[in-house]
Amino acid sequence: MTLTSLGVPSIRTPTxxxxxxxxxxPLLDTFGRAATDLRVSLTxxxxxxCTYCMPxxxxxxxxxxxxxRPDELAxxxxxxxxxxxxxxxxxxxxxxxxxxTLEGAIAVATALRPRPETSITTxxxxxxxxAAGLKAAGLDRVNVSLDTVDADRFARITRRHRLxxxxxxxxxxxAVGLTPVKVNAVLDPESGxxxxxxxxxxxxxxxxxxxxxxxxxxxxxxxxxxxxxxxxDRILDAxxxxxxxxxxxxxxxxxxxxxxxxxxxxxVVGVIASVSxxxxxxxxxxxxxxxxxxxxxxxxxxxxxxxxxxxxxxxDDAVEAAWRAAMWAKPAGHGINxxxxxxxxxxxxxxxx
Ligand code: SAM
Ligand code: SF4
Numbered sequence: 023m024t025l026t027s028l029g030v031p032s033i034r035t036p037t038x039x040x041x042x043x044x045x046x047x048p049l050l051d052t053f054g055r056a057a058t059d060l061r062v063s064l065t066x067x068x069x070x071x072c073t074y075c076m077p078x079x080x081x082x083x084x085x086x087x088x089x090x091r092p093d094e095l096a097x098x099x100x101x102x103x104x105x106x107x108x109x110x111x112x113x114x115x116x117x118x119x120x121x122x123t124l125e126g127a128i129a130v131a132t133a134l135r136p137r138p139e140t141s142i143t144t145x146x147x148x149x150x151x152x153a154a155g156l157k158a159a160g161l162d163r164v165n166v167s168l169d170t171v172d173a174d175r176f177a178r179i180t181r182r183h184r185l186x187x188x189x190x191x192x193x194x195x196x197a198v199g200l201t202p203v204k205v206n207a208v209l210d211p212e213s214g215x216x217x218x219x220x221x222x223x224x225x226x227x228x229x230x231x232x233x234x235x236x237x238x239x240x241x242x243x244x245x246x247x248x249x250x251x252x253x254x255d256r257i258l259d260a261x262x263x264x265x266x267x268x269x270x271x272x273x274x275x276x277x278x279x280x281x282x283x284x285x286x287x288x289x290v291v292g293v294i295a296s297v298s299x300x301x302x303x304x305x306x307x308x309x310x311x312x313x314x315x316x317x318x319x320x321x322x323x324x325x326x327x328x329x330x331x332x333x334x335x336x337x338d339d340a341v342e343a344a345w346r347a348a349m350w351a352k353p354a355g356h357g358i359n360x361x362x363x364x365x366x367x368x369x370x371x372x373x374x375x
Contacts, residue, residue, distance in 0.1 A: 040347035049106040051352035057308040059110040060102050063374025064121035065312050070145050071181040074208055074241050075370050078181055081242055088313040092123050094332055096130040103134045105342050114143040114374040125159040132160030147184055149191025157198045164195045165204040170217040171224045179210055203230045208237050209252045215260040226289040233279050233292040242369035254295035302355030309374055316345055318352035320373060321366050
């Protein structure tokens, strides 16, 4: 066994009744987990078409009227931080850099007290141009998604010839101090074991931290098959043929990545075994989609419509109560490994990864 699993919690109060949700304090669920990490999707649109996420033709984008307006988004972030105990706000998408509201939303979040940590998950296209402005708006860190450093494979995986833009984006983020710069990789089933080795070399050479994420059933085409993905154990075996990996002794806490010190350090690599070694038992996330729906889990089949509530004139107490009730009903885990697992209707790009 090379990885530890944080498992799925098994003890809960009988049936989560929204009326039993706490009215103050941490954003709890019935398993005693507290959500402190908010993922905000700013848009479902994207300028890449990664095969494990979007079809080549793109998707039916959300209508503009359905998207949260900047004032609505600011209100929800404020409620999350000042009333619900959120300490980390991560902006994602779709591609957050295609949203014009990104810098404003970061500025709103970082003006709050207590000030939350802010980060973005981005494909890096346009980051070279925006990095300094994002830093000035208060952004703390970036995670840049990059699955290979081979230009042809990059084009095959993302269906766009944009590797150079991503590499420039990474360098710019590092240069302006959006650090530590993390690189998120979802490996291709064919070339992924080779890609993992060259990605790790690239990240060690440039001072970036690599995180390899198991592919999950969140593709728009619902084509995910377990036997066509690379699991964490195979990835680690491949890396060990080229690097000495020792478990990083730092406390893992609720962090999804299990970290390994590479060749004695200081470089580390993380492997996020979301499927093969689930960490749902330590999950501390709550999610807000670009159209204002709260999801308690990436794999939720239920959403709570905060946009509608706000547009009907609900006050902050009512919005807070609805968010708490949504999280109170958070399921034990994603259930990917259960025989009756059903993939959520929304793909990753419309949820916010
Ligand atoms: N467009 C941005 C990006 O790619 O970083 C942000 C949104 S993207 C949905 C967020 C993260 O989800 C990326 O790191 C991407 O690789 C990951 N992702 C997308 N589809 C996935 C899947 N089916 N399984 C695992 N991770 C996935
Ligand atoms: Fe776009 Fe990110 Fe999905 Fe790739 S993973 S298609 S960059 S949203």
